Amino acid sequence: MLLGALLLLIALLYLSYTNVKDRHLTSAEHHTEIISRSVNADFLQEDIILGIVGEQLFKDENYKNEKKTKEILDTLLKQNQYLVSFGLADVNGNILISNSQVKLKHKKNLLTDKITSYDFKRSLTSNNMVVARTYYFKTIKEWIIPLRKAIRDKNGNVIGVVIAGIKNNKNSNYLDGLKLSKDNVVLIIKDFDDENNVYRLYSGGGSNVSNETLYDFPIASDVAALVNKRVKEKYKYSLNELRTNGQTVSIYMTDGFKEEKIAGLKYDEKYNLWISVEGNASEVWHEFLNILLAHVIMFTLSFIVFFLLFRNIATSEERKNRELIYQVQHDTLTGLPNRTYMYENIKKYKTKHREIYHVLYIDLDNFKNINDKFGHTVGDKILVEVAHRLNSFFDEEDMLIRQGGDEFIVLRECIDETKIEENLETLITLISKVYHVDSKEFRIGASVGIAQYPVDALTIEELLSLADTAMYEAKKRKNSYCLFSEKMRHNNIVKSDIEYELRGAIENNELWMAYQPQINADGTLYGVEALIRWENKKLGFVGPDKFISIAEETGLMRELGDFIISTSLREIEKIQTKLDMRFYLSINISVVQLIEADFLANLLREVENAKFDRASLTLEITESLSIESLDDVLPLLYEIQEHNIKISLDDFGTGYSSLSMLRELPINELKIDKSFIDKILYDENEKALVQSIINIGKNFNMKTLAEGVESNDQVKVLKALNCDIFQGYYYSKPLSKENLIEFLKKEKI
Incomplete structure (x- = not known):
């Protein structure tokens, strides 16, 4: 009985020692991983x-x-x-x-x-x-x-x-922020040089050893050989292999000053450095001796109680570690794994799905509006329900991640393109179903971008970036999906070139304004629309459809918008004065400009400086602003109208919310999109739609302007439908200010 109890005690003490040793080794690995990332950063x-x-x-x-x-x-x-x-x-x-x-x-x-x-x-x-x-x-x-x-x-x-x-002094060091506890020492070592020597780059921890000893002399070759031997014994591979496999290891070793250490070790391949966090091996024995003493005391009282207590402690510690790891790797709101989980498990996933898999980047449409209007509590409840729906849609083989905010990431085994498109349509339909929160109904959509491993990229970071790019393409259409393509990669490069060149366009006098006449139904001049033009030495002519959106995304729209407003006002006022003519000037305004706090003040100042008649100025706003920006800009639009400036709704009919907007927006003019005008001669449905738009304008006391008029037959049809104003190549292409003067002289005659 006693012998059995002693054997049990010895076994328990051995397990305790192993646990302490493994914990110190694991701690060295974790600290080394953290320090390695900090050093690299x-x-x-x-x-x-x-x-x-x-x-x-x-x-x-x-x-x-x-x-x-x-x-x-x-x-x-x-x-x-x-x-x-x-x-x-x-x-x-x-x-x-x-x-x-x-x-x-x-x-x-x-x-x-x-x-x-x-x-x-x-x-x-x-x-x-x-x-x-x-x-x-x-x-x-x-x-x-x-x-x-x-x-x-x-x-x-x-x-x-x-x-x-x-x-790299002891009292003032660039890398001193890497310090851990007093028992741990951070050591950074340069890789082998041309004489097969390794040198210390940095040694923390307040050592009494002189800098000359630390840095002027290479680390003893027997120390490097011992490290290589210990790594091979524990992990079955050498230091050379450790350079390329990205692993973090921990070993017992003797350092260059003959001290026993527990050391974590990782190789930074980018900068050819070995990162190590060392602790005294004696700490394992100190900790174990405390445990041994407690165990012996408890054993003398009752080895049975001791055994049960030890087991409970071990189980409790393991559970706490699991809970802590779970908390670190999971989103607290939805319970879904987070990016930390993804990066920790991506290698396992890639090993399991070696051949091919998809990365899905999901972004919720209209969620921000709900969050802003009804509060984060409602938004959080919707996110939880979205997570439930995603969990029900994807299976255990898929890796479902909450990226943050209203974005989710999914890693899914690749299936054929037709089937994945069917799955994505089903997924979007599922997410788009009504949400019941606090006795209210809410609807959101989802835009999904997809990148494929290894066709599109090899690393998870690049795959996420490409899927994000595809998602933004899908977001242009809303509630849809988009697979990444080489065309998008090319577009990203082109977009980058445009952004770079656009930053110097105004300073280099590459921008200028063109003006396209707008003609009344009776043939007289109504006004002109100001259109920005850009000619670049490297890129050639770049259309506004290419660079306006980039200016909005990159913060250049304010400078560009100021140029358009000030240039157009000054040039048209001079032309009106020179020819003694008065006509309307239409200027396109971006949503990005409208949400600037000082937009109206700056506009009125420019009008005043140019001595331009406010009553002759029309601001064109795009229909798409209604979806997410209406609440923000509506008071501003009314204030603009109070200053006797007219507002035109551009591209009317191309969106889905226009009719509901008209009751709220202070609109003076509806511009019928060219896509409708192109078809009115042969498509009765399009003709009927144009008739409806004109009737809507009449009912709301708004003028109607047809864009893209290119033939006399189109003019005849539009006049028959009671359209007020016409604009297009049938009358004139966009003109430089000099050519506009010649055009107006003929009109005046």
């Missing part, structure tokens, strides 16, 4: 800064302006307390210029110097910033971590290298 930030500064200074050899270059470098140092040196070098290792604080009496060559040569050569062949070996910079009397970033021209040739140094 810190160096990525410096990578980006060096790249931006380098491209700016090497472009057109701007660095040769020594005064301005030093000002830029000095400013960067002031903004970053840990940055102690900044400069530029050519591809031969010669230092071209440095910040003012660095006085180089004898400029060493980075390509030939023994300490810097290896890493400088690496920087010339690397697309990433190279983190070089720590050394003592005598000129500024600082231990520094050198950074090297090669700058390339359009052809990929290296034109220079940005060089920088960050503090």
Whole structure:
């Protein structure tokens, strides 16, 4: 009996020791993973800064302006307390210029110097910033971590290298934010150099060892060999394999100062660094001895009670860990897995679905309106119901994720395109069904974007980005889906080019205004519509249908809108004065402009500055604003009308909410979309629809204007339908201000 109890105690103590050891090893892995991400993020930030500064200074050899270059470098140092040196070098290792604080009496060559040569050569062949070996910079009397970033021209040739140094002193260090508890030490190690040596890049933890010992001498080869041996024993692969598999490991080891450690280890492939978090192995024994003492005391009282208590403690700890992991990896509102869960489990999912799978990006339509109008409590209840519906639609093989807000992500095994389209239609129908919340009924829709692995991309980040792009295409139609295509990838590139060139379009005088005449039914001039035009050296002529939406998305619409308003008002007022004629000017206004707090004040100021008659000004707003912006802009539209400025509803009939809007919006004019006018000569249904629109305008005391009139036959039909105003190529194409003057002179005659 006693022997059995002793054996049981020994077994329990062994389990306790194993648990403590495994927990310390797991803790080392978790801490190493966290520190690794922080280190990568810190160096990525410096990578980006060096790249931006380098491209700016090497472009057109701007660095040769020594005064301005030093000002830029000095400013960067002031903004970053840990940055102690900044400069530029050519591809031969010669230092071209440095910040003012660095006085180089004898400029060493980075390509030939023994300490810097290896890493400088690496920087010339690397697309990433190279983190070089720590050394003592005598000129500024600082231990520094050198950074090297090669700058390339359009052809990929290296034109220079940005060089920088960050503090690595014990009392003031760029990486001191990585500190953990006093028992853990963060160690960053450079990978093997050309002499097969490894050096410490950074050693935290307040060690009494001098910097010279830490950084001037390589880590002993027997230490590296021991680490490799321990990794092989535990994980069955070598350090070389650890470089490429992205794993975080933990081992027992002896460091370079003969101290036993528990160490976590991870390789940063981007910057060729080993990240390690070390703790004293003695802590395992200290913790275990406390447990041993408690176990012995409890065993002497009752080994049965001890056994039950131990089991309960172990079970409780395991449950708490599971609960904690669940909380971290799941959304608190819907209970669905979150992005953390997705990233933790994506490798398992890819292993299980090796060949092909789809990434679905789901965004709810009209949810924001409900959230804003009825409050977040109602919105949250709808989101919970959406989650229930999604759970019922997808099965256990699919990975359903709440991205955040009103967005969801689904990873689903690939099926043929026809079937997935059928499934998506069913899904959208399911989400679009009525929601009953607090005795009210709500309806929302869903826009879904789909990307496919491995056809569209190989990484989850890029797949999500492409699915998001496809989702925004679907959102243009609302309540629909869109599969990512190469055309979208091309459009993204074109869109990026347009955005870049558009930023300098006004400054470079690339924009100008054209004006298309609007003719009354009796043949007299009614007015003109102002139309923006853009001619770019690189892109050629870019239509407003291409760049207006990009301006709205990128924050350029205000500047562009101000240009359109001020230019149109000034040019037309001058023409009216010159020809002694009065006619209406129509200017298109974006929803983005309307929701600006100072839009009306700026508009009235421009009208006043141009000495333009307010009664001759018409603002054209698009019908699509009614869906999500009506509540925001309705008071503004009434205020605009109070200032004797007219409002026209553009593209009328192309949306689905126009009739309900007309009772609320202060509209003076309806513009019938060209798509209807094109068909009135041969499609009776379209003709009847145009007749209905004109009748609606008459009933609401609004003028009706037909866009896109291109033939006399169309004019005859529209006159028969009592349309008031005509605009289109039948009368005139959009004209420059000079050609408009000639056109108006003929009209005047």
